[in-house]
Amino acid sequence: MTESVETSALTPAPGTSGQTGTVVRSTVLKRLFKNPLGIVAIVILLAMAVMAVFADVLAPFDENFANISKTLAAPDAVNVLGTDSSGRDVWSRLLFGAQLTLTSALLCAAVAIAIGLPAGLVAGYYAGKFEAVSNWVVSILMSLPGLIVLLTIRAAFGPSVWIAMIAFGVLISPSYFRLTRSAVQSVRNELYVDAARVSGLSDLSIITRHIFSVVRAPIIIQTAAIAGVAIAIQSGLEFLGLGDPAKATWGVMLSEGFKNVYLTPTLLFWPAFAMALTIGALVLLGNAIRDALEDGEKIKHRRQKAHQVEGAAAASAAKAARKTIAAVEAGTEHHLVKVTNLGVGYPQADGSIKKVVDDVSFHVDRGEILGIVGESGSGKSQTAFSILGLLPDTARIVGGAIQFDGNYTVAPGEDKVNQDRLSKLRGKRISYIPQEPMSNLDPAFTIGYQLVTPMVRILGITKAEATRRAMKLLSDVGIVNPDRTFKAYPHEVSGGMAQRVLIAGAISCEPDLIIADEPTTALDVTVQADVLDLIRDLQRRLGVGVILVTHNFGVVADLCDRVVVMQNGRLVEEGPVREILREPKESYTQALLASMLEGKEPMTMLMSAASSSTASPTDKENVL
């Protein structure tokens, strides 16, 4: 079996219709270099580093060489940036200052990393006592007033830049500790770490191989910021006159310049400029790395491009369409929902559009349950969401139309779902049952509140009336003790119960259409059977139309009247449920049904056997 088998049989050859385009990704470094701010920051920092490293060669004078006869001189051929009050060359001191300032900032960051990173790794990975103790130490360190500690240390150990920066490194190490610990905690229980444990890897190898990689990027970003802060703090101390006067640093120069600010203002300008440039570049670099690590940024670019490509003609056409809603095709008004040649796509980095739904047409009548079946990535949820108008902002309708009850919600030629038109329908006439019941209830509010509020708003009834109706709904959906559930918070009920609550919510405003997106996939199989019973009963009683999105043919057989099979964004086959399940015409539907386990001889190959007998549907005798 080769990779091609994984994709052959069920996917069409590239170049045919269906989902087109690819997801375009680029590496972090490439993205960093595409960001102009990132390049500027890198260039500035590299230039500073070169100046610092080659200060001995570049500087025309020694840092403390004083020419008493030439103090506070204006720039000339010998002293390119002039001299200070002792006649020392500003340019030379700036270069040597860069050396000392940058190395001391690096020292500070190195000390902070040396303490914070291993402590954070150990605390995050093992938790327990070490974490408790280190949290105490961190809290103490963070509560110390930094500047006062630094002043005390200077008083005790003398005006050494190095000692001050080591102390500051210790003081700032909690920020690395916390960053590392939380990053490690988030991956500690990942399955790949468990797999490494099962493989017998020692803790040290697990930490270095599997855990360190998640910490790397945030540490780099943090270091850019910390180095900037260290430069600022160090210069601040020296500006106050607490530095080592025998060494040239930007802070000492700043202090010196400040004393002569009325005589030669440029003395203040140069060190300040160097500092602003360096700290600014560090901050920008941190931002650029963060942006490069996130995917979001480049999508904005694309959207603008896509708009330009569309051109003015399409824009004006869309504008015209917005003013007057076109009438739907005659003879189709009686359908509850009609989707015609729908296409949905996402613009990509290279300007192309990745189509996820292509040329899909179907309709749903009142009192009918339509199943949309397909595997992951077949576009079935995207189709359902475009009817609901809940597609992400970046999505584009690239073709076709959707009509609901005789009116367009997406008219032909429109590239977005019209939210004005849909918000009047959504919740009131079209409602939704989601896949994950728990994540669709707000944990901060009681279930009763979440049922009553939409009814008060949409139906315009009083709160008391809405409460009465909510109780009735809860007992309608088979909740034994509606009063208790009404007052409960979502975490206090089970998953099956939460799904019943959401179904109660979906029917609360007497909709005409319910869109259920994998409503039982997250539930246990016995609970699933109960929820399917509930949906069937309610649908018969209320006579609503239902669009049921699912990957489970058993669920389809249980509920649906008609079925649409989707694959790679295309509609493969459509028909009454018995026809599709018993005599599928398309090979894809046949292959899907053949991979069902129900009714198969145990311990036999499924796919190899399936290829020979795909035509025979699974109507073997019932196992019961």
Next chain:
Amino acid sequence: MTVSAALGAEGSAPARKELLRVENLVVEYAGKGFRARKFRALTDINISIGQGETLGLVGESGSGKTTLGRSVLGLAPVSGGRITFEGQDISHATRKQRRVLSRDMQVVFQDPYTSLNPALEIGDILAESLGVQGMETTAAKKRVKELLDQVGLPSDAIHRLPREFSGGQRQRVAIARALALSPKLIVCDEPVSALDLSTQARVLDLFLQIQKDTGVSYLFVSHDLDVVRHISHRVAVMYRGEIVEQGPASVVTGNPEHPYTQRLLLASPVPDPDRQEKRRADRHRLFEEQRQQNEQAAAFA
């Protein structure tokens, strides 16, 4: 049904040499807060797996089936009872013993998206456990190629990252990782439940093929009775931390004794409207019967 009865019922099959035995296993987790009551995840579990045999473990969420698999692997604490592997007590194996054990016992997890380190190339992921056992780099490389071939992935996969593969292909990588040291037992924790229908069928085929070729045993955990029936020699049904029924796959999944297993069997829908309607009616009838039995039992008590 007791363990011995379950084993006895399998009389027709050739006697298998026992590989793993779990006796009276109890797993408890400390409760939250000071002197809180302990949470008992597993109560009095007895299972055994022979060489080349698959034991299917089926149950709903929270039934403890995953915890049982994890306790065999040493990832969950054993509070009581014994786990023996090839006659050796491994209930409280140290890290060092585990490293030796990892040659014989491996795992395939449910989620192929989080069970592979996103930052490592496939080749490195597969070579990891080989390196732990002290295999040389060149020999490891050769073995990795063999493994990729065995699970049906192209050999250029070595230098690709997990995100460049689909869910089914990633699960193949996870299976290859489990196979790397030619283990005797693989604990499979819901290995196909995150996969699409057709991918699931292919991965199940792969599991069967590997067992045929290498004679490996599986502890196969799943919530799907259809999957368990398809792949297992014997099936154990778990409910609220206990095993309620265990026996040959055809008996447990065809003609179950325990009321819970009966409910489980009838709850799973079949892909035909008319047969599903019949199953639905059967299920409602069973509910009614069990309710009446419960009422009678209550009346007697």
